[in-house]
Amino acid sequence: MLRLFACALAGLLAMPALADDAPKNPWHTTRPVRAVVLGGSISRYYAGNFGQYLQYGCRDLEVVNRGEVGAGAAKILKNLRDGVLAEPTTRSGLQWVIIQGGLNSVWAPESTAWWLSRLFTTSHDAGLKVLALSLSPWGSDDDPRFDNWKALHLHRATEHVVEFVLGHLTPPTAFGKRVAQRASADAPWQKGELPDIAIDLWRSPLRAGASAVQRPREPLERTFDSSPWAKRSAERDRWIDAARAVPQQYLAKQYHDFDHVHPNGGGHRLIAALVCQQAPAEWHCDCDAIRHAIYKGKVVPGKG
Numbered sequence: 001m002l003r004l005f006a007c008a009l010a011g012l013l014a015m016p017a018l019a020d021d022a023p024k025n026p027w028h029t030t031r032p033v034r035a036v037v038l039g040g041s042i043s044r045y046y047a048g049n050f051g052q053y054l055q056y057g058c059r060d061l062e063v064v065n066r067g068e069v070g071a072g073a074a075k076i077l078k079n080l081r082d083g084v085l086a087e088p089t090t091r092s093g094l095q096w097v098i099i100q101g102g103l104n105s106v107w108a109p110e111s112t113a114w115w116l117s118r119l120f121t122t123s124h125d126a127g128l129k130v131l132a133l134s135l136s137p138w139g140s141d142d143d144p145r146f147d148n149w150k151a152l153h154l155h156r157a158t159e160h161v162v163e164f165v166l167g168h169l170t171p172p173t174a175f176g177k178r179v180a181q182r183a184s185a186d187a188p189w190q191k192g193e194l195p196d197i198a199i200d201l202w203r204s205p206l207r208a209g210a211s212a213v214q215r216p217r218e219p220l221e222r223t224f225d226s227s228p229w230a231k232r233s234a235e236r237d238r239w240i241d242a243a244r245a246v247p248q249q250y251l252a253k254q255y256h257d258f259d260h261v262h263p264n265g266g267g268h269r270l271i272a273a274l275v276c277q278q279a280p281a282e283w284h285c286d287c288d289a290i291r292h293a294i295y296k297g298k299v300v301p302g303k304g
Helices: 002-013 050-057 073-085 109-125 150-165 171-181 217-226 230-244 265-278 287-292
Strands: 033-039 061-065 094-100 129-133 197-199 293-295 299-301
Touching: 033 050, 033 073, 050 061, 050 094, 050 265, 050 287, 050 293, 050 299, 073 094, 073 109, 094 109, 109 129, 109 150, 109 171, 129 265, 150 171, 150 230, 197 265, 217 230, 265 287, 265 293, 287 293
Parallel strands: 033 061, 033 094, 094 129, 129 197
Antiparallel strands: 293 299
């Protein structure tokens, strides 16, 4: 069933392609801490993204964005290697990689976790530190991919990637069959396989939460025997309750941009504020400044 979502995800998650705005020398300040953002279309948001808010609110941090619309986890790793580590001007003085991505490949959660882990290890092997943001809330009852039991299936896949990034899974659970590619399949997490700092966006104020109306029970009860959880009939009520609660895990409508996947400017400001709470001291971030900022062609102080 997961394969059925691959083509559909690519269509919905795509945004209009952005021009290549990578200058020969991307660094424009003398700030002592340099970070590059990697990810998919969420990280490339055009009207005040979380990287721009972080650069505004963190006195000693300069941020360059290398996100790519439509990039899944494997492509993000390639972008790190080809567009960051192999690009001398970007690599010069770089200390941090900020990652928010994997939704474009979430239909294969174990593979997505594997490639994200390779992204973390590649960054660490290059002497860089990693701050990883989990996948953010998403979904809509108007999206056919979220019909009936499909919704729970997609959110379970999303949660798998989230739990990996947060370090809550064991390697065999996170990677599935790919765990055999590790030096020792059953060994605990090795240095570098997880981010230095992990930010939980999935269970954050971005989520619709308890205010969202749960789905009716009867259709789910009627279709349980044809669902992916039919063999777990002993836990039937548990799975029905989880499927009913899926709308509470959607992106809150106040943070929708052009769809239910991509947060708007307010959502990106909130993401930056959440990062700020766990940001390294060396960035010298002012979380209040981020929370009160607005985007007017660039991030500027808000009124009041």
